[in-house]
Every structure is written in C-alpha cells, then in structure tokens.
Amino acid sequence: MTVPFFAMNHSFSSALPLLEEGLDAFLDQSGWVNDKQVRLLEQAIEVYTGAPFAIATGNATDSLIISLMALGIGPGDEVIVPCYSFFASLSCVLHVGATPVFVDIEPGGYGLDCALVEAAITLRTKAIMPVHLFRQMVDMQALKVIAQQHRLWVIEDSAEGIGMRWDGEHAGLIGDIGVLSFFPTKTLGALGDAGMILTRDPLLASRVRQIMDNGRDAAGLAQCLGYNSRMDDVQALWLRARMLELEPDIARRAAHCAAYDEYLEPLKQWVQRPVTLARDCLQRTVNYVYLIEVPQRDALAAFLTARHIGTEAYYPLPLHLQPVCEYLDYQSGDFPVAERASTRALGLPLYPDLTPASIGLVCTAIGEFYAAQGTAQ
Numbered sequence: 001m002t003v004p005f006f007a008m009n010h011s012f013s014s015a016l017p018l019l020e021e022g023l024d025a026f027l028d029q030s031g032w033v034n035d036k037q038v039r040l041l042e043q044a045i046e047v048y049t050g051a052p053f054a055i056a057t058g059n060a061t062d063s064l065i066i067s068l069m070a071l072g073i074g075p076g077d078e079v080i081v082p083c084y085s086f087f088a089s090l091s092c093v094l095h096v097g098a099t100p101v102f103v104d105i106e107p108g109g110y111g112l113d114c115a116l117v118e119a120a121i122t123l124r125t126k127a128i129m130p131v132h133l134f135r136q137m138v139d140m141q142a143l144k145v146i147a148q149q150h151r152l153w154v155i156e157d158s159a160e161g162i163g164m165r166w167d168g169e170h171a172g173l174i175g176d177i178g179v180l181s182f183f184p185t186k187t188l189g190a191l192g193d194a195g196m197i198l199t200r201d202p203l204l205a206s207r208v209r210q211i212m213d214n215g216r217d218a219a220g221l222a223q224c225l226g227y228n229s230r231m232d233d234v235q236a237l238w239l240r241a242r243m244l245e246l247e248p249d250i251a252r253r254a255a256h257c258a259a260y261d262e263y264l265e266p267l268k269q270w271v272q273r274p275v276t277l278a279r280d281c282l283q284r285t286v287n288y289v290y291l292i293e294v295p296q297r298d299a300l301a302a303f304l305t306a307r308h309i310g311t312e313a314y315y316p317l318p319l320h321l322q323p324v325c326e327y328l329d330y331q332s333g334d335f336p337v338a339e340r341a342s343t344r345a346l347g348l349p350l351y352p353d354l355t356p357a358s359i360g361l362v363c364t365a366i367g368e369f370y371a372a373q374g375t376a377q
C-alpha cells in the first residue's frame, strides 16, 4: 500500500457532476477569464468569509505582490516578515523593490513571534506580513496593537488560512488586506493555480481590481502600472463546486489529525505532535498540514519514502538563509526557533480522502523507524 503526501481522487469524483453541469453553461458563454464564473466565486467567498470585497487573482503569490503595490510599498520601504515561511513571503517583498526584515517564529506555533516585532521596526518600516501557517493563526490581537501604535499596514498571508477564524473574523480580514491560495493541495484547492485578495477597504479593493487587470479601470483606461493576474473561469467553476464540501472537508481533516494524535501518543518520546497555542481570543483552527517535529527528520523521511509514504519537510531552509537574500547579510544562528524547526519539522499526509488504515500505516512505520534506532533523543 502506498500513502501519497497528497491525493484527491475521491474529492475529484464528488465534485465532477457539478463541474460537468456547470461546464455546459460555461462552454456556451463567451468569458473564459475573470468573467461570470469568477464573479460567482467571489460572491461565494464573500458570503463564506464575511469579506466586503473578495477579488479573484491568478494565485496567492501574485496576490501578495498586488497587495503591496496597492498599498504603495516599494523601494526604500521595509516589510517585516517571518523567516520561516513559503518562498512567497520573501519574493513578494523583493518584487516591489522593498526590503524584507525577518523576525523569528513563536515556539510551537510557527507564526511570527509578536514579542519580537517591535525590535524590528525602523523609520522605514511600512508593513508587517504575518503568515498563518499549517493550522493556526498568528496572535492577531498583539499584532494589531503594535501595528496601530506604529501606524503600519498589516498584510495577512492567509494563503493556508481558509476557514481559520480569530474571534469570529475570518483570516485575512483582521489586517488591512489578506490573501487566499487555491493551489490544488490547499484546504480549498483548484485544478491549477488560483488565488484571492480579501479586504474591507473599498479604495484598496478598487486599486487591487485595476492592478490585477493590467491597470485598467472600469472605463477601460489604464490608470496605473498593472499586471495580468486573473483567475480562469473554469477554475472558479470548479472551486464553487468544491466549496460545497469545504466544511465537511475541514471536519474530515480534524478527524484525521485526532487519529494521528492518538496513534503517535505512544511515540511521544520521539515525536512532538502539533499544539494549539493559548490565545486571549477564541480561534478556529483548520488543519491544513499535520506537522510533527522529530529527531533525525531526514532519515525518517527517507525511511518513509522507501515504504511508499509521502512526507514533506516544511521548511528545510529558513528564508533568511536563502541564496537570493545573501546580500542582506543574515547569518545562521540569527533566528534559533525557526532554524531548529527547519531541521526537525515534517508534514505527514493529510487530505480529506485519507483513510484511517493509511494513518495507521504511517504511524506504524514511524514507530518502526525509531524502534530500530534504539535510542531516544
């Protein structure tokens, strides 16, 4: 038996009838990109998240760049980002010509450590970009206080955050602007690249609408330097069909995580399971990734690969040590929490279609690996 890191055969077949139904109407219409189906998806996301404005884009990386452009952030400006994140947290800042200023992550939570943010603020700082990683949100209450005191924009990278809520507010709507990713492996996945921008601010929303469509305004005039980052209607059609299963999928993911927790409890001497950090606010977690921390991570991953079990090391090299930002002169040792996690963190297979038998198989294999090593660390 093989357990891939990600699969969607069943999800695919359950959404297929709806896709086929919509496809007939879709093939009759003339709009293929950023058209009728995209408007319907934007409305559905506005209803689900409570966002006054949801604007569909090509992907979440573009959405971050467009958000920075809409806020007027560029050369000479600094943006505070966590050093432990997906590449986009770094590349979006570099794309607009601004300078990323890295901050370490909160132990156990993997998000920006708000206690370290103030020390990173300078006269050039324009924005803070928290990233809600894996299953829970950054402490948005603490972050908002800092942002208000220093008059900084907050751009939420909620690419992984669909369904996550902070005190009732959906991820991406607590700061000034936020993004969602519909990359196929995400909690709500398209059949290719797709993304969205959420905001409460009508002015920002109209700037975003221009930037993502070559700078064009409603009258068809180019008002600003834009981009081509639009969503395909066929992706919007698929996503709307998949949204019917979004809450059930989130529940399935939670059940799988509970099963992992139970199976891995006897291995706690080696395997550190995900924790939910105590917060002042009620938060709703969504399990996008089941991330464990283990000694000998790479040897375990190789052992599991040999057993046809897919895993993914998140993230093997923190952003401050990536070759592209060598010129910023960060050193190994600058951010100890992130650097430790980067050698120990491993994502296990997690998707709605996963079966209890597969989860048992993964955990048994992990147990066998450490039993063979003999010693605890």
Ligand SMILES: *Cc1c(COP(=O)(O)O)cnc(C)c1O
Pocket: 059, 060, 061, 062, 085, 086, 088, 089, 131, 132, 133, 157, 159, 160, 180, 181, 182, 183, 193, 194, 195
């Ligand atoms: C997936 C992801 C992105 C990028 O999303 P794309 O839609 O693939 O561009 C950005 N940030 C985080 C935290 C992500 O997980």
